[in-house]
Amino acid sequence: MSATMTQKAEAQKPASAPAGARKPRRRALGIDRRPGWITYACLGAIFLGGAYPLWWSYIAGSSPSSVLSSQWPPLLPGGLFWKNVGEVLDTVPFWLSLGNSLIVSSIITISVVFFSTLAGYAFAKLRFRGREGLMVFVVATLAVPTQLGIIPLFMVMKQFGWTGTLGAVIVPTLVTAFGVFFTRQYLVDVIPDELIEAARVDGASMIRTFWHVGVPAARPAMAILALFTFMTAWTDYLWPLLVVPQNPTLQVALSQLQSAKYVDYSIVLAGAVMATIPLLVLFILAGKQLVSGIMAGAVKG
């Protein structure tokens, strides 16, 4: 809902600017003025604060561990990154866990997006008895910490003999209340009721109307939801650690790098860098969408 509104509001600004004599006046007042160098210095410092830990882990991951104990940290990477990568591959099943994480996150994403769009569409655009009450229920469950139900979930998984299989990781996150809420908020304003009525008058069944009117309209929201669901599933640690320690996801495998009595940080950090690369690629490709998703109110999943 807010997504479209902000976009509209933003699109409006540049369009209206040349029309009025508003802009120069604003500049004279000090609004919309290009800020000075202090602003950019601050932004640069914030950027460095965000990027330096990553850069430093690359430096550490490409150097012998003796470098880590030097008083002044080195600023340039050493040449041992591939050797350390080899050590990581020898210590933990990196490729297996990467594949596992891809499978788990993809299935969860598809499921959450599909079921959320379906339910969100019904809540936003269809009239049925009990709609308001059920929606209140969905919103209320947003604040329920379902993570605290791990003990019975673990017992159930054990009972079914699912522990150690990816199904045990996937099943508990197949739907989220947040997804339903998010798509509902988006669709409420996006689809005009007349459009649905028109489709109905033309003889389209409910499911066809959903498929040909609802889904195309929901696409932007679905993309954002998919992005955030994927990230949440990818970063999850507690539950996979519990059910698939032997058949790990990437996060579990990564954490196993430092489970030894003696921790070799150059190998651990090489692993951290390796594990960050997939999401870094995603960030470069879809960072813009992530930013607009967060600003549109796509909150913590």
Added chain:
Amino acid sequence: MTSTLTPPEQATKPSRPRATRTEGLTLRHRLGRLDVKYSPYIYVAPFFILFGLIGLFPLVYTFVVSLNHWNLLTGPGEWVGFDNFVTELKDPFFWNSLFNTMSIFLLSAIPQLIAATFIAAILDQNIRAKTFWRMSVLLPYVVTPVAVTLIFSSAFDEKYGLINNLLTAIHLDPIMWKTEVFPSHIAIATMVNWRWTGYNALILLAAMQAVPRDVHESAALDGAGSFRRFFSITLPSIRPTMIFVIITATIGGLQIFTEPKLFNATSATPGGPQRQYQTTVLYLWDLAFNRQDFGRASAVAWLLFILVVLIGLINFELSRRIASSEARVSKRRAKKRLAAYNADRPTGAQTQRADAADAASTTAAPGAHTQEKDS
């Protein structure tokens, strides 16, 4: 598709009179009617069924487990009523874990909110390369908590860590980040802050952008400088969003697990040798899967659950009150200013635009969905 979905519904429908009423209609029409009536339920059903199975059932069953002696390996023992709860409320380790959780939460939430507001205010200016800078503050968010913890746990290492090396390089005493209580809390809060500050800054930025430019403009006309405008206009209008950020931070912060779990791999007890930074979820984990006492662990889960819901409700109630009174005051103020401002403008075209911007901003605030909950 329709025909495959509806027949079972039709079979269960006993209402005879209704059937006679629709007798004149063709089968197609009748199916269409059932389609309209029952399809919405079919669409929302998967969510409720799955959520019941994987969200609600475990929570309820946790309560059942908490009323029994229950071992991880041997299964349910005898019914003990609320004994597990009593044991936990008397256990100093439980209170220690609660203290640690609250301490880490406060150390992360407060600086984070201040920093995020500051960053958002910087980004809210008319800067060049907007998208680049917005993306740049989000960079830490793509590093997973496990990787963040590994990176920072090496930086906070007591003997060879980056930070202690720097401290000794400038002739200060190294800090025992992994042994002392308060420093360890700061270290863990740092990890949380590093990952989430930029994210929250973007949420707050969206709220700041929703403040109508005209309000800023008329304030500037009245001679308010940028600092004055920030404290008198920007801060009050983003308050609902801030509360929203606080609520989500609370729900997440009270369940912190990954960072304390992986902070010190050489410690046999999760959360530090003397449980210096053992949070409640970590304590629950230790109780359930190391000490294998499912009964007591479930009691802890429920105590934490009650705490989270309670704090959530308090937050919600507070936010509702503040948001409604704030909205009323600021709306009135903005309207007055706009009216005064428009009065001395000759053209009608710009007034219209101002109205449109105003209307857009009232609906566009991302905090709006927190308010929407009670409507």
